[in-house]
Amino acid sequence: KIKQIVSDGNIEISKAAGIKNGQRILFLNIFSEGKTDVKIEYELPEKPLFNKDEHDFLIICPDEWITDLQPLAEQKEQYGIKTVIVGLNEIYEGKYFAVNGRDDAEKIKYFIKDAIEEWGIKYVMLVGGRKSLKDEWLMPVRYVWLNDRSSSWEYERCFLSDLYFADIYDADGKFSSWDTNNNGYYGEYDHELNGKKVADEVDLYPDVYVGRLAARNKMELKKVIENIIEYERNPSSKFNNVVLCGGDLYLHDPWDVAEGEYLLDKIAEEMKGYNIIKLYASSGLNARKINEAINGGAGFVIFEGAGNHHLWATHAKDDEKWIFYYERNILQLKNDYLPIVLTSGARLGTFNRSRECFNWFFVARGKAIASIGPTGLCWIGHGKNVTEMFLGNLHVRLCKRMASRCLLGDAWGEAIIEYLSNFSWRGVAKAFHMKAAEELEIFGDPTLKIGGYERLAAKTNNVLHVGGDGPNNYTKIQDAIDDANDGDTIIVHTGTYNEDLFIDKSLKIIGEGAEIKTNGIVISASDVFIEGFIVEGYKKGTGLLCYGDNISIRNNEIRHFNTSIFVEGSSCHVEENEIKNNECGIWLNGSYGAEIKNNFVTDNWYGVWGEYASSPVIQNNNFSYNAWYAVWMEGKDGQIGGNDFYRNWYCIYLYNSRYFIINNNSIYGNIHGPQFVNSSYNIIEDNTITKNEHYGIYFGWRSIENVIRKNNFIENAQNARDDAGNKWQDNYWSDYIGLKIKLLYLLHIPYYIPKFSFDWHPAIQPQ
Incomplete structure (x- = not known):
């Protein structure tokens, strides 16, 4: 609970409750036009608000479809x-919980709230679409009344938003009805009613990850379920292909940019390690080329352009000849x-019309495993701003998340939260920011494992060579990876290899005098071992992205990223590396059991940065000359031991962390x-802890x-400061008065630690 916020400058504050990395979080966003000091007073709950874990995934459907969904469950x-x-x-x-709500949609939302609190639900799939030509539904929907007042030729008073079913709580932890003025219109913003503009209070941050199968009959549903099961069980190398389709967004505008192509180029940068296939209007895009690329196999197909319910369209820069995809x-x-299909284009995700919905049509007809598109008019920026705001910016964030092969709902929810947290909610743009989040609809399973689950393949233990002589020799590392099987070893011989790599198999890759110049190496597989390389970047991006489990990065020099x-998988090992001249050396992002041992980490801005890290071990490393934090950690159940910290700004900084053991470090x-x-x-x-220029230790x-x-x-x-009254015992203090006057030591005079504490048994000599 936020008790008070005090600032010496002009600030804007927004609060929201949401889910991040599976944890329920209160988000506090503070925007300032200049540098200002902000003091925040808050209090934590005495006990966790959510601690149930009976179920992860809730599927809601018409009763007669329960049996059909059982194979998926x-x-x-x-x-x-x-x-x-x-x-x-x-x-x-009321079979499970008491019934609340004014209409069926609100009853479902209250049920989701109860399921979070009583079962621990994190994912929700709504099953059912339009029932008939009338506005009748197999699964209830919610219309949002957001007035963006943005177009003289088309004005959209309301549109569908399943984000309503995901945003369960407001910033105070109360049920978020999206109808705070109780007038029967939901998600209002500048909604004109009886000559007045009215608005509801919504925070828009998802509290669960929501997707929808907008099936209209059992036959349609069964086909989609069969496809999901098959997709997750049988991953394919075709997943590594990404098809990008786009052109210009605005005819005869003053900006010398084809916005769709510019946006897709930015998306391509975020999908490092994938095989990018660009189908642009400037290079002769047409429907035949799109189908040829999709038929060849793709993990993602991304359309950036215009649309209208049942078709997507674009054109070359200032060319009035439109290119259609029906x-x-x-x-x-x-x-x-x-593939997973992502679209921009007006109302391509609208599923309340008599005509087919473009995005759902891909899934329902068995041509895509999932699809994401806008249920509303889909506003995108002009010129190079297309990547900086509204749906274009949200797509960039979403694609970056999906590229990590997480669960689909995680990518959707994390992208929305990240987007909403990065913009000031003032002025005319506020409605566009809100709409970008509200109209982003998943047609698919929110627990879909992007790319599928890894199969347990037979290990062949072959040895392949790159840059050497003899059989099984390659000139490119990626070619060897593509031809290798799980369990193989790739030896990379002396030379410089300018490659971005994607490792999707359990391999041992060993460098013998080899240097890799790269924008990034993506490791999606588990049980990968990389040793003996110089890995050098271009002062941007991420060197090694470790999404799999049990990845070992050993005896490498990694610099200029x-x-x-970046470690997201479990039980990963980073050992005996030299990590220098990066902005951040090692980033633990929600990882479990990472081991960072015997590394030399120097001249970075941050040495090790951990967020929601569980059971990390940071041991026997040398941290020196890191400009800000040598180790910044938010996590639990870890160890930081046997390290040398020298000439860093902050050596160890624990934030919101529990149950760490910090021992046997030299901090000088x-x-x-x-x-x-x-x-x-x-x-x-x-x-x-010796000769540090401020506190030796501070609580x-x-x-x-x-x-x-x-x-x-x-x-x-x-030597120390303690603002919270912790437990001190048997420490040696160089300024303890008992060292000079032994009688005081014999009389057990304690050592005083400002502000509230004493060491009641100080040691008389170093230990």
């Missing part, structure tokens, strides 16, 4: 996603591998010794129940 259980199917009548009749072109597809190593000559903010129940022992606000014992604090500017 069984598959999800096999992959560790605890799934429950609930019929609409079971909701309306539903009949979708029917002509003969692809045996199903924004982030040298840094600007700041270890600091703890909102971090409790940690043990700090057997460290030597800030809400850092309680930490134990600090048997450390040596020697000649720091101030």
